[in-house]
Amino acid sequence: MDDSPLGGSRVPFASPLRKVVEAVGDAVLSVGRRIAGMVRFTGEMTVVLRETGRWIGRSLLRPGLRFRRDALAAQMVRVGVRSIGIVVLVQVFIGIILVLQLAPTLENYGQIEQVATVVAIATVRELGPLITAIVLSGFAGASIAAEIGAMKETEELKALRAHALNPYHFLIMPRFLATVIMMGGLAVIADVVGVFGGFMTSWLVLDIPPLTYLDITQAALDHTDYLTGLFKAGVFGMLIALIACCEGLNVTGGAEGVGLATTSTVVKSIVALIGVDAMFTAVFYVFGI
């Protein structure tokens, strides 16, 4: 309470209008902070991408500089090979769900066989890369963020620099390349398995002849469908790796910080993946790709 110029005490003014103004002000401030945080994080991702690109170029072009094939292979196994099982499982379910959800509607139009077209296009162009990326963000992205974050907290990153070893060359580059490469590979597996899930469900539940299903699938897809799916998969892989590495490099506050980084990696990755996917889909639609 402040002293009033008239003597006595002045009661702080807390009208409902003031509360509303304060709440709106807090909300605007919070949105502003979030936008600033997003801009800052995007900037950090750009720096990580630039540095990683520089080290990939150096490793390929500069004689005597190791490409770190062993580390790349180890990361490919960790990121990709170990994710195959879960990607297969999820993608089979997606194929089954698509067929069973679409069947009644298509049956009404007497086009039940066209379920193969929908499954093929939805899986190869969209759900194969997207669902695989979402699985990978939880499986590999979180693990990369936790690993790099823990290394930062235990001074391993500092130790690398102290031994004249660049963390981008030593840690980020193999993880980035492994995620991008394996994302492409996993998307191909996801496409095949998703179509297979749809194929089996159509055959066993809807009694669509297998050869008919395969013929329709083949007719529904052309090379642009495969290429747009693969292109998206590569970009998704880059996004997951960049977000995970940035989160890992930004870790502060010990074990709690590592935990927050892993959660944040998954959340940011999913939002970024769906946002970028929507953007790509819109661009492909406009240009008729």
Add this chain to the structure above:
Amino acid sequence: MESDVVISVQEVVKTFPRADGTPARVLDGVTFDVHRGETIVVMGGSGCGKSTLLNCLIGELPVDGGRILYHAARMPSSRDISGMSESELNELRKHFGILFQSGALFNSMSVADNIALPIREHSSVPARLIETIVTLKLEQVRMLEHREKMPAQLSGGQKKRVGLARATALDPEILFYDEPSAGLDPVTSAAIDELIMDLSRKLLVTSVVVTHEMDSAFRIADRMVMLDRGRVLKIGSRAEFEILRDAPPDSLARHEEKLMNQFLNGYGRGPLTDATGTSEFERLITAG
């Protein structure tokens, strides 16, 4: 720069932003020289700037003012670390080794691989010879029987020994130690100190040790630097600091001497502590 000076720290200033945005001077005109072959101990309470100084010395943090000149024997001329590019800094880093407070071993690698890594990355030494060097380095720190273990299987003291072996893998001219005996029991701490002295003698390295463990500091130091609130309070030989430590507090006239006497002896009462028993260091840290 005198010919036997390996590192010359000249008027180094480092600031960090406080919570309110104003700059806090963590290092405020720090000046001292490190001579070839000596072991110099930088000491001071928590928050006095010694870890920041170490980070500036190894090029982990850029300085905001002053210079840090290096003149290693294998370098053609003295160079200011603040003006170095990334590749120049990496070249300089090959001249020194660092033992981190936690050991900072690479957890995904075995003990042997931790030591082999810098050699493998920075030389064209054949794999067989690398094995021999690793064996030699592990023998020096008496950890040979643990060569295939992973860091998670080692105790704190063992991690520091392996960290020390890794720090010496490239036969550096300068060794930096960040709190080498922190978190260790007195016996292990003494063993690490002996190892540091042993390596200094055998490898003829220049050592810069940052610590607030006084027993350890007095065991290993040739010279000592006392920091207080980012400033050098005193630079002197170990003998000079021993005289200061052993003097009765009442016999000391200057405030700085009383302050150092309290710190060196670890007294709970004195100019560093207020009536509530809170030390000046704690007050500085809680004040941000």
